[in-house]
Amino acid sequence: MNAADTAFVLISAALVMFMTPGLALFYGGMVRSKNVLATIMQSFILLGLVSIIWAVCGYSLAFGTDQGGIIGSLEYLFLNGVGMEAGPFSETIPHLAFMIFQCMFAVITPALITGAFAERMKFGGFLVFTTLWILVVYAPMAHWVWGKGWMAEMGALDFAGGAVVHMSSAAAALAATVVMGKRKGHGSTAFIPHNLPMTVLGAGILWFGWFGFNAGSALAADGFAANAFVTTHMAAAAAALAWILMEKLHSGKATTLGAASGAVAGLVAITPAAGYVTVMPAIIIGLGGGVFCFLGVLLKGKLGYDDSLDVVGVHGVGGTWGAIATGLFASINKTTGLFYGNPSQLWIQLASVAATWAFCFIASLILFKLVDATVGLRANAEEQDRGMDLSEHNETAYQA
Amino acid sequence: MKKVEIITRTFKLDDIKAALSEIGIKGMTVSEVKGFGRQGGHKEVYRGAEYQVDFVVKVKIEVVVEDARVADVIAAASKAARTGQVGDGKIFVLPVEEVVRIRTGETGDAAV
Secondary structure, eight states: OHHHHHHHHHHHHHHHHHHHHHHHHHHHSSOOGGGGGHHHHHHTTHHHHHHHIIIIHHHHHSSEEETTTTTTTTTGGGGTTOOSSSSSOSSSBBBBHHHHHHHHHHHHHHHHHHTTTTBBOHHHHHHHHHHIIIIIIIIHHHHHHHHSOOHHHHHOOOOIIIIIIIIIHHHHHHHHHHHHHOTTBBTHHHOOOOHHHHHHHHHHHHHHHHHHHGGGGGOOHHHHHHHHHHHHHHHHHHHHHHHHHHHHHSSOOHHHHHHHHHHHHHHHHHHHTTSSSOHHHHHHHHHHHHHHHHHHHHHHHHTOOOOOOOOOOIHHHHHHHHHHHHHHHSSSOOOGGGGGTOHHHHHHHHHHHHHHHHHHHHHHEEEEEEEEHHHOOOHHHHHHHHHHHHHHHOOOOOOO | EEEEEEEEEEGGGHHHHHHHHTTEEEEEEEEEEEETTTOOOOOOOETTEEEEEOEEEEEEEEEEOGGGGGHHHHHHHHHHHHHHTTTOOOEEEOOOOOOOOOTTTBBBGGGO
């Protein structure tokens, strides 16, 4: 046991917890004023819902003793046996510290999906879907990558969740747009963000919390944590600049929303790589994140699907690029990528990308269909006109 | 009595208020409004998607005065609001049937 490591991981868990309300503001500012509370609620309430699921059985399914590479055992049901002693995933921190750090990841991941169905999702269907998704998609993904499951065995590198968090949520987001269709008025109504200062504040909180997310994933207060901290920051910085440069070239003006989106894209892209690459490659990964995610968002307009707040464009494209880039630039922490003489790492990364997208998309699609057929997912046209704040929650964000 | 409605650029509000105060106008009602005329709207871009915003934000100033002062109000307001560019706005003059000061019950010109 090590006091510095324990303190660092507990503080990192608190930082990651803060990302979820940050995400709520990031998304909340981008919707119309009649939907801001419903959008914020879909992130914030997951601090309640997912935390409890995690304690009851989610943690055990993800991090219980490996069952054939697929899923964890039920030994930690109700957090039985998860105590103050050092746990199986770190010699130097209490098992409880590892569990609560992982809990915050499980909370924010389904919150990321909510950007895709913003302004049209029923609250009840959302809660049922999220409960199922944590058990059927997230827990297995976390197990495969971090719980000694098959992706870890294969040698796939995912430092802080490019696959587990970002690709998984983006694949679910894509499935949501397929099952739920477009918002009422898509293509004819202007869906203009109602409060971009709120969005920028949210992006700032995300950037701040991401230091816990990535540096904390070292699970120790050591040099790897410092490296992850710096690579995270530099990638976000590079991506913010890359995004606004793309905007300047594409439509003539750099925008505030673009700077905020770019920073988040860079943070997503560096997530799988943060502990495996040095600082200059991190800047390249950030630049790529800004450019590719900007193009990914534009692609939505060409393909015509309604991913309201660009979960696929930012988290899908950024997470995929980050996973591939890890296979190119990995050089520290006992890893080597293609550019350091190990081409096989790139193939492993590509295989993990394909498997993550395929599994998460198909499983999420089935879950959305299931919930749609039973509880119902989509608010009807009249409810969408009134706004989700009134029709789903009986409240209004801004009083005249 | 007449009501003079001045719809113009928001940043001209302080100038107009000062100009009307100078000619002895002691009260007005101000609201933020949206609309369009010859100026048209403008383009906004969010994450690369362009939107045409047709309604332009303007300020509406309402002043009720005795008939004899209407010309002065129009002159002062026009002078203060004019930039010479499209989008300076419009002034409407409407008849007012009755005015009541709620506190005292006074009516007509005495209540203006």
